[in-house]
Amino acid sequence: MSERTPFEFTLSLGDDALIAAQRLAEWTTRAPEMEEDIALANIALDQLGAARLLLTYAGELEGAGRDEDALAYLRDDRQFRNCLLVELPNGDFAVTMAKLLFLSAYQLPLYTALAECADERLAAIGSKTRKESAYHLDHASLWVKRLGDGTEESHRRMQAAVDQVWPYVAELFAADPGAPVDPATLRAEFDATVAAVLTEATLTRPETGWAPAGGRDGVHTEHLSYLLAEMQVLHRAHPGAQW
Amino acid sequence: MNPREAAAAVVDPEIRVLTIDELGILRSVDEDPATGRVVVTITPTYTGCPAMDVIRADIRRALTAAGHPDVEVRTVHAPAWSTDWISESGRAKLAAAGIAPPQPVRPAGVVPLTLSVRCPRCGSPETEQLSHFGSTACKALWRCRSCSEPFDHLKAL
Numbered sequence: 386m387s388e389r390t391p392f393e394f395t396l397s398l399g400d401d402a403l404i405a406a407q408r409l410a411e412w413t414t415r416a417p418e419m420e421e422d423i424a425l426a427n428i429a430l431d432q433l434g435a436a437r438l439l440l441t442y443a444g445e446l447e448g449a450g451r452d453e454d455a456l457a458y459l460r461d462d463r464q465f466r467n468c469l470l471v472e473l474p475n476g477d478f479a480v481t482m483a484k485l486l487f488l489s490a491y492q493l494p495l496y497t498a499l500a501e502c503a504d505e506r507l508a509a510i511g512s513k514t515r516k517e518s519a520y521h522l523d524h525a526s527l528w529v530k531r532l533g534d535g536t537e538e539s540h541r542r543m544q545a546a547v548d549q550v551w552p553y554v555a556e557l558f559a560a561d562p563g564a565p566v567d568p569a570t571l572r573a574e575f576d577a578t579v580a581a582v583l584t585e586a587t588l589t590r591p592e593t594g595w596a597p598a599g600g601r602d603g604v605h606t607e608h609l610s611y612l613l614a615e616m617q618v619l620h621r622a623h624p625g626a627q628w
Numbered sequence: 629m630n631p632r633e634a635a636a637a638v639v640d641p642e643i644r645v646l647t648i649d650e651l652g653i654l655r656s657v658d659e660d661p662a663t664g665r666v667v668v669t670i671t672p673t674y675t676g677c678p679a680m681d682v683i684r685a686d687i688r689r690a691l692t693a694a695g696h697p698d699v700e701v702r703t704v705h706a707p708a709w710s711t712d713w714i715s716e717s718g719r720a721k722l723a724a725a726g727i728a729p730p731q732p733v734r735p736a737g738v739v740p741l742t743l744s745v746r747c748p749r750c751g752s753p754e755t756e757q758l759s760h761f762g763s764t765a766c767k768a769l770w771r772c773r774s775c776s777e778p779f780d781h782l783k784a785l
Contacts, residue, residue, distance in 0.1 A: 420759035420769060427761035434676025438705065509706035513675055516708060516785050524760050 389601070392446040393466060394564045395507065396456070397601055398495070399439030400467035403457055404609070405488055406432035407616050408475055417478055424524060428485070431517040438510045458620035462610045463603040470553040472600070472609040479539075479546035482528040486582060487550060489522035491557045494574040495566060502565040526582045533586025540587065547583070548591050555596035631666045632657040634694035641682045642764045643782075645725040648683060652713025655704060665698040666691055671709045673785070674765035711766075711784050723748045728770065728781040745781050747772035757781075 389397070409429035416422035440453040451459075470488060475481045496518055499511030532543040560569040583590050599605065620626070635657045636649035648654045648670065655669040668687050672680050684701045691699045711730035714722075719729040728748045744753045752774035760783070762769040767780045 420761075423763070423769070424759050424761040427765055430676035430678070430765055431674060432676070434672075434674060438675060505706075509704070509708075510675075513672075513705045513708040517674060520760055520783075 389561055389564065390446075391504070391565070392443055394561065395439055395443040395446055397466035397468075399436050399443055399456070400465050401471055401488070401492075402432045402439060403436035404465070404467045404612065405471040406430070406436055407612055408471060408473075409481075409485075411475055412481065425481075428521050428524065431514075431521065435510070435514045435517070438513075442506050442510070454620065458617045462605050462613055465600075465603065465605065465609060465613070467600050467605075467609075468553070468556050469597055469600045469606055470550065470557065472606060472612060473550065473553065474608055476546065476549070477542060478528075479532055479542045480549060482525050482532065483543070483546040483550045485521060486525040486529050486579065487554050487557075489518050489525055490575050490578045490582075491554075491568075491571065493518040493522050493578075494571045495568070498566040498571065504565050507565055522578070529582055529588070530586040533583070533588040543586065544588050547588055551591040551593070552595045552597055555593060556598040556600060559598065559601065629694040631659050631668075631691055631694065631696050634690045634696065635668050635687055638683065638686045638690050641679045641686070643722070643725075643727065643766075645721045646714075646718050648687075650715045650718030650721065652711075652715070652718075653683075653709060659696070663698065664696065665700065666696045667700045667702060669702045669704055671704050673709050675705075677765055679764075709785070711782060714782075722782060726779055727767070728779060730782045730784040733784045745770055747775060747777065748779055749777050750775040 406429045409425050409432065412425040413422060413429075416425055436457070437453050440456045444451040444453065444456055470484060473480075473484065475484075493515060496511040496515035499507045500515055502508050502511070529543060532539040534540070535543075558568050558572040558575070561567050580590060635654060636647060638648050640646050640648055640651050640653075643651070651673070653670050653673060655671055657669075658667045659665070660667075668691070670680075670683065670687070680703070687701050688699050691697070710733055712733050714730065722729045726748050728745045731745070745755050745757075746753050747755050750772060752772055754773040755770050756773060757768060757770050758778065759769040762780050766782055766785070768783045769778065770781045771778045
C-alpha cells in the first residue's frame with residue numbers, strides 16, 4: 386500500500402464505518418431475538434453516525450466540493466477504501482459477531498488514539514466515537530463468549546466463524562507511518578483484547594496464514610458491488626431527492 | 629424571553645420529559661448585541677442520533693417565537709457529551725417517567741456489567757439487563773425481577 390494522504394486516511398475510516406453500518410442494518414427484522422434486532426440496528430446507527438462525520442471531513446480535506454452524500458452514494462466500488470472485513474456477507478449470527486468483535490477491537494484503540502492526535506477534527510470525532518465503540522466491543526465479546534462457551538453446536542459454529550473471518554484481520558493493521566494514527570501501532574492492544582475474549586470463550590485463535598488485502602487500494606471482493614448497488618440505488622435514481 | 633431561556637426550554641424529541649438543557653446537549657447560546665444574531669451550540673448524545681435534525685428545527689422555531697429570527701445552530705463533538713452532564717432535575721424527571729437515570733461514568737474501556745440499576749417503578753435493586761441497547765441510541769433495556777416490569781435505562785456514557 387502506498388502512503389496515503391489525510392483525505393484517503395479519513396476516507397478509509399469513514400468507508401469502514403459506512404459499509405459496516407450497511408451490513409449490520411441487513412439484520413433488521415432478521416435477528417434471532419427482538420433485543421438483538423434492536424442492538425444490531427443501534428450499532429449500525431452508531432457506525433452510520435461515525436461515517437457521516439468522517440466522510441464530511443474527508444470531503445472537506447479533498448476540497449473538491451464532495452459532501453457526505455456524494456462520497457457515500459456516487460462512488461463506484463474501486464473508489465471505496467474500506468477494509469475487506471466489513472464488506473464480507475453477514476453469514477450466520479456467529480460470523481456477524483466474529484466480524485463485530487474484530488472490527489470493534491480495532492476501532493476502539495483507533496478512535497482512542499485519534500482522540501489524542503494533532504488533527505483537531507479527527508480528535509473530536511475520536512473522542513466521541515470511542516465511547517460508542519466500547520459498547521460495540523462489549524456486546525460482541527458477550528456473544529462470542531456465550532456462543533463459544535455454550536453448546537457443542539454453538540461452539541462449533543463460533544469457532545468456524547472465527548476461522549473464516551480471521552484472515553481479513555491482517556489488512557486492518559497495515560503500516561501507514563504518515564497517518565495521524567499508524568494502524569500498525571494498534572495491533573498489540575487488538576491482540577490482547579481478542580486473546581482474552583477467545584480464551585474465555587474456549588475458542589482457539591487461528592494461525593495467521595493467508596492474509597487477503599486490497600481494500601485500502603480499492604481492490605475489493607465481489608460482495609461490495611452488490612452491497613453498493615442496494616445502498617446507492619435510490620440516490621442514483623433520484624439525485625438530490627429529500628424526505 | 630431572552631435567547632438562552634428560549635433555547636433551554638426546548639424539549640428533547642425522544643425523551644420528552646427533559647429539556648435539551650437538562651440533558652446537557654445545549655452547550656452555549658450567544659447573541660450578538662449589534663446584529664441580534666443568535667448562535668446556539670449543541671452536541672449530540674450519540675453520533676448517529678436521528679433526533680438532531682428535529683432538535684435543530686425546534687431550536688430555530690423556539691427562538692423565532694421568542695423574537696430572535698436570526699439563528700444559527702452549530703454542532704460540536706468535542707468535548708464529547710457525557711451522561712454526567714444530565715442535571716439533577718433531569719435525573720429526577722427521568723426516574724419519574726420510568727427511565728432509570730445513568731450512573732456516574734466509569735473510566736474509559738470496556739463497560740463493566742455488574743452494575744445494579746434500581747427499578748424506576750418499585751425501587752428494587754433486583755434488576756437485570758436484557759440488552760445493551762434499547763428504544764433509542766442512549767438507552768438500554770432492563771427488567772425488574774421484583775415487579776417484573778421492563779424499563780429503559782439511560783446508559784452511562
